[in-house]
Amino acid sequence: MTLRDAWESEADHWLAWARAPGHDSYWRFHRDRFLELLPEPAGLTLDVGCGEGRLARDMTKRGYEVTGLDASPTMIGHAQAADPGGDYRVADGASLPFVDASISLVIAFMSLQDMDDMEGAVHEAARVLAPGGRLCVALVHPINSAGRFESRTLDAPFVLRESYFHLRRYSIEVERDGLRMTFNSYHRPLQAYTAALASAGLLVERSAEVADSSAPPGDRWQRIPLFLHLRAIRAG
Numbered sequence: 001m002t003l004r005d006a007w008e009s010e011a012d013h014w015l016a017w018a019r020a021p022g023h024d025s026y027w028r029f030h031r032d033r034f035l036e037l038l039p040e041p042a043g044l045t046l047d048v049g050c051g052e053g054r055l056a057r058d059m060t061k062r063g064y065e066v067t068g069l070d071a072s073p074t075m076i077g078h079a080q081a082a083d084p085g086g087d088y089r090v091a092d093g094a095s096l097p098f099v100d101a102s103i104s105l106v107i108a109f110m111s112l113q114d115m116d117d118m119e120g121a122v123h124e125a126a127r128v129l130a131p132g133g134r135l136c137v138a139l140v141h142p143i144n145s146a147g148r149f150e151s152r153t154l155d156a157p158f159v160l161r162e163s164y165f166h167l168r169r170y171s172i173e174v175e176r177d178g179l180r181m182t183f184n185s186y187h188r189p190l191q192a193y194t195a196a197l198a199s200a201g202l203l204v205e206r207s208a209e210v211a212d213s214s215a216p217p218g219d220r221w222q223r224i225p226l227f228l229h230l231r232a233i234r235a236g
């Protein structure tokens with residue numbers, strides 16, 4: 001099954017997971033760190049892999065004009081229902097329905113690691129961006145997807161059993177507070193993302209490695225970053 005189809009089949013689980021108040025890292029610390037990375041609102045923003053639309057809605061409240069795009073028809077249906085005045089469309093990240101050099105900001109928040117054709121999506125973002133436009137990305141940090149903590153204790157060792165460099169698909173089933181979710185993604189090393197950006201003509205201008213700032217001091221997720229944020233600019 002493609003990742004695209006796997007996410008469509010998880011869409012209702014994702015809806016419950018993403019909208020449960022305070023449940024996801026998005027609400028606890030992830031969103032605000034990402035918003036800090038964004039340029040000021042100017043022109044149209046594309047949210048590629050928008051899911052049920054939480055970030056598009058939050059950005060709209062902050063003055064951005066956002067079109068949400070996702071490969072999953074179920075996700076787009078939920079996004080449109082939550083924001084009837086918004087613009088949400090079914091589209092693959094590797095084939096964006098916009099003309100060249102027409103967009104000032106593309107965001108891909110926690111979606112590139114879930115796409116079958118990450119390189120194609122980065123090239124599409126670069127194609128639609130006007131010169132000086134930005135692509136802002138949040139990812140599962142490649143060190144996070146490369147290994148795992150051996151236990152839940154504060155001093156648990158973080159262990160890599162497989163090669164960090166080896167591209168592989170993985171699936172993680174999580175159950176927390178009565179909600180179940182299966183995350184289907186690719187582990188790709190950091191250089192896969194930086195190579196895709198470079199070959200698309202995008203220059204990284206800022207980055208952040210995001211740990212769990214909401215956890216108690218000494219938590220294991222303060223030793224290893226959970227997420228990676230990148231902001232890249234399309235050269236003129």
Ligand SMILES: C[S@@+](CC[C@H](N)C(=O)[O-])C[C@H]1O[C@@H](n2cnc3c(N)ncnc32)[C@H](O)[C@@H]1O
Binds near residue numbers: 004018049093115
């Ligand atoms: C972890 S969810 C993130 C959703 C949203 N950005 C958020 O944080 O709430 C990943 C999303 O990527 C979407 N996706 C997967 N493959 C895609 C593709 N090829 N093109 C567009 N979206 C895709 C999935 O349908 C899913 O909605």
